[in-house]
Amino acid sequence: MLLDCTLRDGGYYTDWVFSEGLVNDYLNTISSLPLVNYIEIGYLRNLPDKDYGDFYYLPLETIRNIRNNLDKNKKIAVMINAKEYKSINHINDLLYSCKSYVDLIRIAVSPQNINHGIELARKIKEIGFEVALNIMYLSQINLNELENIICELANDSANVDFIYLVDSFGSCYPDEVTEKIKKAKSYCNIPIGFHGHDNLSLAFSNSISACKSGANIIDATITGIGRGAGNLATELYCTYEIHKRDLAYDFSKIESIVEKFKELKKVYDWGTSLPYIISGLNNIPQSKIMNLSHKEYKINDLLKLFTKQSN
Numbered sequence: 001m002l003l004d005c006t007l008r009d010g011g012y013y014t015d016w017v018f019s020e021g022l023v024n025d026y027l028n029t030i031s032s033l034p035l036v037n038y039i040e041i042g043y044l045r046n047l048p049d050k051d052y053g054d055f056y057y058l059p060l061e062t063i064r065n066i067r068n069n070l071d072k073n074k075k076i077a078v079m080i081n082a083k084e085y086k087s088i089n090h091i092n093d094l095l096y097s098c099k100s101y102v103d104l105i106r107i108a109v110s111p112q113n114i115n116h117g118i119e120l121a122r123k124i125k126e127i128g129f130e131v132a133l134n135i136m137y138l139s140q141i142n143l144n145e146l147e148n149i150i151c152e153l154a155n156d157s158a159n160v161d162f163i164y165l166v167d168s169f170g171s172c173y174p175d176e177v178t179e180k181i182k183k184a185k186s187y188c189n190i191p192i193g194f195h196g197h198d199n200l201s202l203a204f205s206n207s208i209s210a211c212k213s214g215a216n217i218i219d220a221t222i223t224g225i226g227r228g229a230g231n232l233a234t235e236l237y238c239t240y241e242i243h244k245r246d247l248a249y250d251f252s253k254i255e256s257i258v259e260k261f262k263e264l265k266k267v268y269d270w271g272t273s274l275p276y277i278i279s280g281l282n283n284i285p286q287s288k289i290m291n292l293s294h295k296e297y298k299i300n301d302l303l304k305l306f307t308k309q310s311n
Contacts, residue, residue, distance in 0.1 A: 001216060001217040002035050002036045002238070003036075003037065003038040003039070003040060003077060003218070003219050003220075004030055004040070004220055004234050005195075005220075005221055005226070006039075007026070007040070008040045008041060008042045008055065009040075009219075009221050009225070009226035010221055010226055011042065011053070011056060012228075012290070013268040014053070014264070015051065015053055015056070016052045016053040017052070017053030017055075018055065022260055022264075025256065025257055025260060027069045028253075029222075029253055030074060031070055031071035032071075032254075033238055033253075033254065034242075034249065035237075035241050035242070036074065036238070038074070038075045038076070038103070038217075039070065039076060039077065040076075040106065041066055041076060041078060042054070042056060042058045042062075043058065043078065043081070044057070044078045044095075044105070045057040045058070045094075046091065046094060058078060060098060063078075066101075076102050076103055076104070078102050078105060078106070079105075079108055080105060080106070081107075081108045082108060082109040082110075082117045083109075083110070083113065088119075088123035088124065095124065102129065104129065104130040104131070104162075105130070105131055106133075106164070107120055107121060108136060108166075109135060110136050111145065114135070114149055114152060114153075115152070118133070118152070118153065121159045121160050122156065125158075125159040125160075130161040130162075131161050132160070132161060132163070132164055132193065133153065133160055133163055133164065135163065135165055136168045137166070137168050137169070138168065138172055138180060139167060139168075139169055139171035141180070143179070146180055147187060150183070150187040151187050153188060153190060154187060154188035154189075157188060161190070162190065162193045162216070162217060163184065163188070164192075164193035164219075165180060165184065165192065167194075167195065167206065168286070169283050169284060169286065170199025170202075170203070170228065170276070170279075170280040170286070171199065171200070171280045171281070171282075171283050172196070172202070173200075173206070174206055174208075174209040177206045177209045177213070178213045181210050181214055181215050191216035192214065192216055193217040193218065193219065194206070194207060194210035194211075194215045194217075194218055195218075195219040195231070196219070196231065197226065197227070197229055197231060197286065198224055198229045198232070199229040199272055199277060199279060199281075200277060200280045203224070203231055203232040204233075204236055207220075207237060218232065218237065219231065220232040220237050222257055222258060222261045223235070223261040227286045227287075227290070228276060228286025228287070228289060229272040229280070229286065229289075230270045230271050230272070234254075235258050275289050
């Protein structure tokens, strides 16, 4: 399975603003792709923010329009950050209002906050959604810690439909992904997902390793647009799978939307670069580089700064 999160993760570059025409073209393309099962359309939040577009907080009208313009066989996901909600009561009304249009709620949660994530998952599952727990900072979780987390989640398997391992810093290597996916699979029967970042240009290799190790669902975005160095490119992974499975597909359908996002890339310039490579090697959050991007730094100064932060 593939989940395309272009509108959610790509929003880190566009401030979650995408033109109506681009969104409609994107939905038409995704509707035609046989390998995409879910699209994640943004964050679900209680309050809008005037500095950001609709996909930052997802007004109901936006969700409804996407549902009406997307192939009915494709499922819609939205994300919430566990740290933003002390209890399910803070988001109850939003969840109930979008229940007719949204299939999957993904909960971004740190390893240290996993019990809170599990509690949110239970309540969201009771409302009637599919639920994914996206466990962040995979490169900083050792195998013993991962075993403990997965065993904890296995005890709540009725309330979790997917466990995602998220390479938040783009710091993982294929052998590490293989080892950790296999470890997760060995301790629970909950489907495992993988979300990679491309700091070291390994999002594609890591995603293939994840699938070969038993991952059930992979995240990707058109042209790899996403926070920091970006993500696995949807067109790359789909083309790889279409070729591997010898499927029939008219590639002109995806070529058009890729070209439109390439135009956006000329403006926002996502993708890996030397600072992102250095940050990936040192387990530095993507936001650190994005926040520095408007300043002039010599690369050796950045290297000293990042190395100091990682110690």
